[in-house]
Amino acid sequence: AQSVTQPDIHITVSEGASLELRCNYSYGATPYLFWYVQSPGQGLQLLLKYFSGDTLVQGIKGFEAEFKRSQSSFNLRKPSVHWSDAAEYFCAVASGGGADGLTFGKGTHLIIQP
């Protein structure tokens, strides 16, 4: 069965600094990978997704992620964070076809320091 590990429970970054959130997955075949963001009291919003092709994918709000098969990783990056980026970030994997949904990591809570 697939699984997702987000090693960092909390990350604190100064406003304007760069950001990298780590995600490692376990899945036998080519995975479908996602990053979602959850603002306080809100549902989950899709930031970006990787299905195939170019391993560097661009998402909304200036985020990007890079798929590295050799490292089983799909890390999320942003060159300069804004205070509004403070939220919970979830990495997720799907086996394809959407039959049994997504498997989520436990999330990384991002704190932005002024």
Added chain:
Amino acid sequence: NAGVTQTPKFRILKIGQSMTLQCTQDMNHNYMYWYRQDPGMGLKLIYYSVGAGITDKGEVPNGYNVSRSTTEDFPLRLELAAPSQTSVYFCASGVAGDTGELFFGEGSRLTVL
């Protein structure tokens, strides 16, 4: 513009009471899901449905029931509420044959006292 709509947004139950969380989507998605979110634990799948009349258990189905009589609606029933069911519940939907992308409701926060 509605997407996935969940009601109620907040609810307090007493132990042993029952209730239904409602979920409806207007995107004509075949696949629908119920997740629960507990602090530090991510989201865990309770039940899912691949179409009207078809439902299946996820990772944590005990204490819950679902039905799917129409494409649009996927209610989650809690029977004999227990404190362990205190959580935030999310309904989601997706397109059949798609590569897993899901669209989420805003969540329902349930407290069992």
